[in-house]
Amino acid sequence: MANYYSIQDPILHEIEIKKSRFLTYLIPIQSEAEFQEHLASIRKEHYKATHHCQAYILEEDSSVQRMSDDGEPSGTAGMPMLEVLRQNELTYIMAVVVRYFGGIKLGAGGLIRAYSTAVSEALGEAQMIQNVSQMLVHVTVEYNQVDRFNYQLEQGSLPVTLMDTVYTDKVQYQLAIGLDVLEDVHKQLTELFNAQFVWDELGEQTVNVPREV
CATH class of the missing domain: 3.30.70.240 (Alpha-Beta Plaits)
Structure with missing residues (x-):
């Protein structure tokens, strides 16, 4: 019986939706300090990006769950990202989706689909453990x-x-x-x-x- 499910190695995956670029980072982590370190590094690398939306889950029972829309309309980015991680029963994992705005607004529904799809597709490339x-x-x-x-x-x-x-x-x-x-x-x-x-x-x-x- 598994103690928990996670991913083996970091993943970087990119999609484009209506000229906006969405770069998804999936990284296995063990602590909130690790999350902050990786987030700071991603922000530094993509300092020109419009948004750095986040979600992470920690502990074997997934008792620590955090997310941030980072400037996107409330509930359109961080929560959809977190929900994808939950649906896959993952923990000790962080997701950051970096968005470079392409000039075309997606609307609330479009944003929810975009951020969900970004994380789902990235997970499709990950080695699940x-x-x-x-x-x-x-x-x-x-x-x-x-x-x-x-x-x-x-x-x-x-x-x-x-x-x-x-x-x-x-x-x-x-x-x-x-x-x-x-x-x-x-x-x-x-x-x-x-x-x-x-x-x-x-x-x-x-x-x-x-x-x-």
Whole structure:
């Protein structure tokens, strides 16, 4: 079960509507201080822009939510942006839409659609992640066992996330395994290798893995 959903890396996406340019920045953040730092940087880079509208959500339960229309008519920018983030159940994320006014007014409805679309399209390019509580496990096997293990990974028959692989005199896989399937995975590997492998639990951690669709 996911602790929360967010995005992996920053995204910059641009659209043009009736000669106005809308540049959307989506950035994963952990605090309001981070939000302020990124916002200041964006304002500095786009100091000639008409508006720098904002929305962000923080905490695992999404309890911190803020938005700003930054000079656009009330409710036409920040709230639509925030609503897109909410609908995608995202947190620890900020969105800033920089608008360069093109001379044609869009009206309230047009602005709401523009800012919603700007954030939605940017999210379409983002790598969605889910933060989950998993056990980190080192599984060490002999080289003659590698093909069997890699085949299981490629087939997706093992509900694990491969974090790292180290090659020495043996091969060590670092796996992130959901707590609810930990025992099942250990049983599968025991049967696969006839108990001829090393299983070393490193401890429980929260990790980011691709979001399940």
